[in-house]
Structure formats: structure tokens, C-alpha cells
Amino acid sequence: MIKRRWFRRKPEVDCREVGRVLQSYLDHNVEADFAGRIASHLEECKKCGLEARTYTKIKHSLGETRPEVDPEAIERLRSFGNELTED
Numbered sequence: 509m510i511k512r513r514w515f516r517r518k519p520e521v522d523c524r525e526v527g528r529v530l531q532s533y534l535d536h537n538v539e540a541d542f543a544g545r546i547a548s549h550l551e552e553c554k555k556c557g558l559e560a561r562t563y564t565k566i567k568h569s570l571g572e573t574r575p576e577v578d579p580e581a582i583e584r585l586r587s588f589g590n591e592l593t594e595d
């Protein structure tokens with residue numbers, strides 16, 4: 509859990525800070541008031557908002573895709589390769 513100790517001194521988060529904690533933020537791993545600042549920055553800042561969406565997409569696609577290799581496909585490729593190399 510990331511805590512933001514300088515929270516009171518510097519109320520606004522900047523792009524650098526958002527970039528640094530973005531992954532933790534998307535994993536819901538930052539404290540609530542800090543997360544709120546990040547969320548409003550992501551709404552206002554096109555660059556960071558896009559970055560957040562990209563991360564979210566990657567995260568989702570990683571979670572949904574199970575890397576499965578079809579053994580039959582490998583076998584077909586292998587015999588195809590053998591045919592090519594056979595004289």
C-alpha cells in the first residue's frame with residue numbers, strides 16, 4: 509500500500525508522480541485520498557488518461573487470455589517442416 513506523505517504540502521499530483529504509481533493505482537494499491545487525486549488527474553490529463561487505459565487493456569488481456577498451445581497444431585507444423593526439409 510503506497511502512502512503519500514507529502515500529500516498536504518503538494519495537493520496536486522503531476523504526470524511524473526502519476527506515471528510512477530499508475531500500476532499500483534490500477535491494482536487499487538494506493539490510499540483512497542491519493543487515489544482520488546490520481547483519478548482526477550487521469551480525467552484532466554489526456555496523456556496519463558491514455559496511459560491508464562492502455563495499462564488497463566493490457567491487464568485485462570493478460571487476465572483473459574490463457575496461453576494454450578494446441579498440440580495438434582504443433583504436430584502439423586512439425587510434419588510440414590519435415591516435408592520441407594525432406595529430399
Ligand SMILES: [Zn+2]
Nearest residue numbers: 522523553556
Ligand atoms: Zn498527466
